Amino acid sequence: MAPASCALCQNAKAILKRPKTGQQICKECFFYVFETEVHHTILEAQLFKPGDKVAIGASGGKDSTVLAYVMKTLNDRYKYGLELFLLSIDEGITGYRDDSLETVKRNQQQYDMPLKILSYDELYGWTMDAIVSRIGKKNNCTFCGVFRRQALDRGASTLNVDHIVTGHNADDIAETVLMNIMRGDIARLGRCTVICTQGEDTIKRSKPFKYAYEKEIVMYAYFKKLDYFSTECIYSPDAYRGHARAFLKDLEAARPSAIIDIIHSGEAFEVKEEIKATQKAQQTCMRCGYMSSNELCKACTLLEGLERGMANSVITDRARRKMDELRPAPDILRTIPQYRSPLPAVSVEVAPQS
Amino acid sequence: MSSCGNPDSSEADALMPRRLKYGRSRDCVRCREKPGNIVIRHAVYCRDCFSPLVTLKFRKALQPSINASAGTSKRPRLKADGNLLMAFSGGLGSSLLLDIVHRIYFSNESVLNENEEPVGGKNHPRNADVWPSATVCYVEVCNAFPGMRDSTEELRTVVSQYPCFEYVATRIEDAFDRSWWLRVGGLPSFSQLSVDIGNPTSCDLSIISALFTPAERSPTDCLLAYLSSLPTQTAISTAIQTFIRILTLYTARSRGASHLLLGTSLTSLSISLISSISQGGGYTTREELQEEWTQSGIGSTEIAPTIRIVRPLRDVTMKECAAYARWNNITVVGKQRVPATTQGIHSLTKDFIVGLEKDYPSTVSTIARTCAKLAPKDAPKGSCLLCQRPMQHDIQEWKNRISIRSFGEAKLASDLHTPPNPHNNMPPPPLSSQSIDQTLSLTPHLCYSCHTTLTSRSSRGLKSTGSLPVPLPVWVSPPLLDSARVVNPDEDRGEVFQNRQPMRDAIAEYLLES
Amino acid sequence: MSSDTLTLKVEFGGGLELLFSNKRIRDVTIPAFVPGDSSVPSPESESIQPTSLKQADVTFLLHYLREKHLTDRPELFMEKDTVRPGILVLINDTDWELEGEGDYVLKDKDEIVLISTLHGG
Numbered sequence: 001m002a003p004a005s006c007a008l009c010q011n012a013k014a015i016l017k018r019p020k021t022g023q024q025i026c027k028e029c030f031f032y033v034f035e036t037e038v039h040h041t042i043l044e045a046q047l048f049k050p051g052d053k054v055a056i057g058a059s060g061g062k063d064s065t066v067l068a069y070v071m072k073t074l075n076d077r078y079k080y081g082l083e084l085f086l087l088s089i090d091e092g093i094t095g096y097r098d099d100s101l102e103t104v105k106r107n108q109q110q111y112d113m114p115l116k117i118l119s120y121d122e123l124y125g126w127t128m129d130a131i132v133s134r135i136g137k138k139n140n141c142t143f144c145g146v147f148r149r150q151a152l153d154r155g156a157s158t159l160n161v162d163h164i165v166t167g168h169n170a171d172d173i174a175e176t177v178l179m180n181i182m183r184g185d186i187a188r189l190g191r192c193t194v195i196c197t198q199g200e201d202t203i204k205r206s207k208p209f210k211y212a213y214e215k216e217i218v219m220y221a222y223f224k225k226l227d228y229f230s231t232e233c234i235y236s237p238d239a240y241r242g243h244a245r246a247f248l249k250d251l252e253a254a255r256p257s258a259i260i261d262i263i264h265s266g267e268a269f270e271v272k273e274e275i276k277a278t279q280k281a282q283q284t285c286m287r288c289g290y291m292s293s294n295e296l297c298k299a300c301t302l303l304e305g306l307e308r309g310m311a312n313s314v315i316t317d318r319a320r321r322k323m324d325e326l327r328p329a330p331d332i333l334r335t336i337p338q339y340r341s342p343l344p345a346v347s348v349e350v351a352p353q354s
Numbered sequence: 355m356s357s358c359g360n361p362d363s364s365e366a367d368a369l370m371p372r373r374l375k376y377g378r379s380r381d382c383v384r385c386r387e388k389p390g391n392i393v394i395r396h397a398v399y400c401r402d403c404f405s406p407l408v409t410l411k412f413r414k415a416l417q418p419s420i421n422a423s424a425g426t427s428k429r430p431r432l433k434a435d436g437n438l439l440m441a442f443s444g445g446l447g448s449s450l451l452l453d454i455v456h457r458i459y460f461s462n463e464s465v466l467n468e469n470e471e472p473v474g475g476k477n478h479p480r481n482a483d484v485w486p487s488a489t490v491c492y493v494e495v496c497n498a499f500p501g502m503r504d505s506t507e508e509l510r511t512v513v514s515q516y517p518c519f520e521y522v523a524t525r526i527e528d529a530f531d532r533s534w535w536l537r538v539g540g541l542p543s544f545s546q547l548s549v550d551i552g553n554p555t556s557c558d559l560s561i562i563s564a565l566f567t568p569a570e571r572s573p574t575d576c577l578l579a580y581l582s583s584l585p586t587q588t589a590i591s592t593a594i595q596t597f598i599r600i601l602t603l604y605t606a607r608s609r610g611a612s613h614l615l616l617g618t619s620l621t622s623l624s625i626s627l628i629s630s631i632s633q634g635g636g637y638t639t640r641e642e643l644q645e646e647w648t649q650s651g652i653g654s655t656e657i658a659p660t661i662r663i664v665r666p667l668r669d670v671t672m673k674e675c676a677a678y679a680r681w682n683n684i685t686v687v688g689k690q691r692v693p694a695t696t697q698g699i700h701s702l703t704k705d706f707i708v709g710l711e712k713d714y715p716s717t718v719s720t721i722a723r724t725c726a727k728l729a730p731k732d733a734p735k736g737s738c739l740l741c742q743r744p745m746q747h748d749i750q751e752w753k754n755r756i757s758i759r760s761f762g763e764a765k766l767a768s769d770l771h772t773p774p775n776p777h778n779n780m781p782p783p784p785l786s787s788q789s790i791d792q793t794l795s796l797t798p799h800l801c802y803s804c805h806t807t808l809t810s811r812s813s814r815g816l817k818s819t820g821s822l823p824v825p826l827p828v829w830v831s832p833p834l835l836d837s838a839r840v841v842n843p844d845e846d847r848g849e850v851f852q853n854r855q856p857m858r859d860a861i862a863e864y865l866l867e868s
Numbered sequence: 869m870s871s872d873t874l875t876l877k878v879e880f881g882g883g884l885e886l887l888f889s890n891k892r893i894r895d896v897t898i899p900a901f902v903p904g905d906s907s908v909p910s911p912e913s914e915s916i917q918p919t920s921l922k923q924a925d926v927t928f929l930l931h932y933l934r935e936k937h938l939t940d941r942p943e944l945f946m947e948k949d950t951v952r953p954g955i956l957v958l959i960n961d962t963d964w965e966l967e968g969e970g971d972y973v974l975k976d977k978d979e980i981v982l983i984s985t986l987h988g989g
Contacts, residue, residue, distance in 0.1 A: 008758075008760065008761055009761070017813075020757055021757050021759055022811050022812075022813065023759065033757075033758045036758060037756070037757065037758055040755055044755060177631070178628070178631075178632075180724075181627075181628070181631070181720075181721055181724050181725065182710075182717055182720060182721055182724075183720065184720040184723060184724045185724075186724055186727050189724065189728075211756045211757075240714075243706070243709075243710065247702070247703075247706045250697075250702045250706075251632050251699055251702060251703075253812075254586070254587070254588055254696070254697060254698055254699050254702060254812060255586050255588050255698075255699060255810055255811075255812050256810075256811075256812060256813070257634075257806060257810040258632055258633070258699065260634075260756055260757070261632060261633055261634035261802075261803075261806055261810075262631060262632055262634075262636075264634045264636065264752070264802060265630075265631040265632075265634055265635060265636025265637070265639075266631075266636060267636070267731070268636035268637035268730060268731060268746060268802075269636050269637065269639055269728040269729060269730055269731060270728070270729060270730075270731045271727060271728065271729075272727055272728065272729045273729075275727045380966060389962075390962070390963075390966055391961060391962045391963060391966075392962070392963040392966070393963050393965045393966055398966065401961070446882065446985060621985075672954065672985035672986075673956055673985060675985065676881075676882060676956045676983045676985045677956065677958075677963075680881070680958070680981070680983065686881075686882065688882065688883040704986075705953075708953045708954040708986065709953045711953065712953040
């Protein structure tokens with residue numbers, strides 16, 4: 001059977017089948033459509049303006065490595081005028097994080113970008129290894145997720161960047177839509193397909209790979225010969241998210257467009273007005289100044305739980321309220337440094353933070 | 355591990371607490387006297403307390419929707435605007451539906467509520483004459499799948515247990531039967547429209563208009579041609595579901611029904627919600643839960659009545675349905691398994707949800723509850739011609755932006771960077787949807803989900819029938835012709851119909867009913 | 869009546885009977901003591917003593933039904949060592965979840981009902 005020619009340029013020989021569209025295309029066209037779709041995503045959402053400083057959340061994994069490469073490529077090609085940084089978080093997981101950090105350092109050389117590494121240890125005084133040895137493997141992902149989120153914001157804040165981009169891909173977002181429906185997390189469901197989120201006191205955070213299939217990211221890295229570290233976190237969560245992921249993969253096998261279709265569904269609905277009104281308003285944490293829906297932000301609450309040896313009892317709202325009633329004086333315990341939010345557009349006389 | 359077993363109150367990001375055993379005691383939590391016979395989401399019930407609980411949930415889900423408007427009275431007299439139609443499949447849910455509706459609203463039997471007071475039966479003033487008449491509608495699908503048994507008569511026997519219910523049997527091929535369409539009050543169309551689904555490179559769905567000819571294919575042949583041209587197993591299942599829904603709606607309308615009841619259990623509802631979302635149907639999540647349907651786009655001069663689609667069993671899980679059926683002697687003949695080569699999205703979702711329900715029993719109610727809190731983001735742009743549900747704006751624009759399928763896109767031309775391997779000597783690439791005359795394409799008249807059903811392929815592609823254009827269901831043609839200029843290809847200068855009267859005049863002699 | 873066997877009444881519903889020669893109700897006789905791994909004894913192996921024995925429980929009954937009476941599509945009946953999700957099991961008219969599910973020790977004249985809920989409408 002004669003080899004098919006590329007469905008896009010009709011010129012070169014087709015050497016791969018695109019997971020997203022099923023089209024048989026050549027390597028050059030694949031690079032082109034992959035990059036251009038990300039470019040369109042960025043343009044449509046008007047994510048950046050010239051002069052923006054953008055931190056790329058870099059874990060050393062395939063998503064962030066390819067993201068760094070593509071951001072650099074597009075920045076050069078279309079002259080976005082962005083100043084790009086690599087920002088990496090060291091959770092303190094021996095064996096796993098050391099190796100991926102090496103990858104990030106290599107990326108820094110290869111892509112010629114400044115790199116900042118922030119660790120849980122310096123920020124919170126606890127590595128993930130220490131946390132897991134204290135609380136076991138049941139709720140460790142809650143801790144890690146909350147701590148990382150704040151860590152990225154803090155790291156970006158010290159670098160003085162305007163924007164953080166993360167490598168969340170279409171598969172991640174589709175999975176999140178399904179998970180939020182299954183868990184009844186209506187607040188997150190209303191936000192999870194929004195490409196660029198920004199709280200009042202946090203830095204803008206975007207997902208340029210929102211419509212990029214995980215398989216295509218892997219393919220891109222493979223053909224471009226980009227190196228990345230690919231192992232699952234050794235403290236992997238329990239079966240539930242795994243079930244949802246497996247289900248998503250089955251759907252994709254039945255019909256590849258399912259991933260995009262789920263994202264489309266997520267974008268098509270929003271939370272009903274009368275429900276929105278009952279959601280909690282944002283305030284700032286009274287201990288560290290980060291944004292929070294309660295008096296204490298999630299990270300401070302979790303940290304206090306760790307410090308007081310009651311870590312597992314602060315996971316739920318009800319338990320946290322109970323603990324709030326018994327709260328000791330703050331200076332006894334280790335706390336998270338004050339969070340300095342991005343300066344407002346209008347210049348205001350503010351005493352420098354110590 | 356958090357002690358609360360209910361996933362809703364836990365903020366654990368990745369964990370869902372496993373199912374705990376039922377509470378402390380094995381005795382019924384309601385009467386506290388008898389030992390329990392069944393456990394429903396950690397609560398234990400004895401047989402006698404269980405059944406009234408199910409009928410209570412049934413009434414609570416149904417009764418607020420009966421009267422056209424809520425009114426001021428706290429316990430108003432129930433009176434519907436029109437007749438009742440129940441969709442029946444022979445399955446567990448719909449068998450229960452028939453039995454419970456009969457028991458509460460049409461029989462002389464008395465139904466006891468949770469306080470052992472009689473609330474049901476026709477003799478109770480509240481429940482008498484809510485609906486003047488009741489019809490049971492069954493859609494036989496065996497002609498879509500060679501080898502399937504015809505269950506029409508078997509189900510007629512089941513329905514005959516309820517003498518006041520009239521049995522109406524339709525067939526799935528009626529979707530392509532013009533005489534059925536006229537019988538249910540549809541307006542005729544002078545042209546048999548077909549669509550080109552088979553084109554693998556484009557998602558254009560161009561329409562081919564063919565003259566109304568007597569020597570045409572039978573409805574069954576049209577149905578088989580349509581189904582075999584669909585690109586995935588998922589598409590076949592979804593097409594069948596859509597046809598059943600539309601056929602039932604039109605049947606309901608033709609019987610003057612104000613309410614269409616479905617036997618969807620909580621389990622089935624959650625499955626449909628996730629399945630629909632996985633096929634891009636997020637915009638009509640609300641309609642999956644509760645729908646008010648008006649026959650749209652037909653250009654009828656009479657005021658179109660609204661039919662409310664209600665699922666009274668939507669708070670009752672499959673397990674509860676099975677137990678109720680057993681303990682109340684309801685015979686369930688069952689639905690035949692539809693033959694399929696591979697699993698489509700609906701079937702995969704069913705396996706997933708039923709599997710989850712076993713270990714995390716509140717999953718199905720959480721899914722339904724969460725979806726009930728959602729509303730569509732933007733206002734609709736009319737209705738989809740195929741499924742008759744609200745349609746979003748700019749669907750194709752969105753699809754084209756997300757995936758680049760050809761270099762002919764106008765958008766690309768505006769980019770500074772030129773595509774690789776430019777082929778200067780070759781003719782321009784295949785037409786994108788923008789260059790095809792919009793009026794000749796079905797695409798702008800389809801919602802996201804239906805367009806995806808007809809065009810989205812999988813690697814395990816089904817064999818297509820070839821290049822023959824595929825007939826469209828009978829309800830699609832009239833509004834399409836109404837809205838578009840369609841030129842008759844068999845004549846040099848086709849007549850252009852821009853409004854209905856000349857069209858109607860041209861076909862007046864073919865109309866059987868005025 | 870031998871005291872080392874149990875006679876049970878087994879009923880199938882909800883379409884499950886189609887996998888068992890369409891016979892809805894049948895009487896089943898099983899040994900009172902069975903291999904600990906729920907393996908079904910065959911005539912050849914009866915003379916070989918298994919390493920451990922347990923009292924016949926519902927898990928064993930399921931294996932037994934699958935081995936001896938199932939005529940079609942075992943994956944629609946059982947998944948690993950238990951019934952496929954979506955099948956309701958009643959022991960003497962009581963939800964098996966209240967009786968310890970597969971670990972329930974069977975008694976003579978027990979009635980077991982297996983109903984599939986998956987062919988719903």
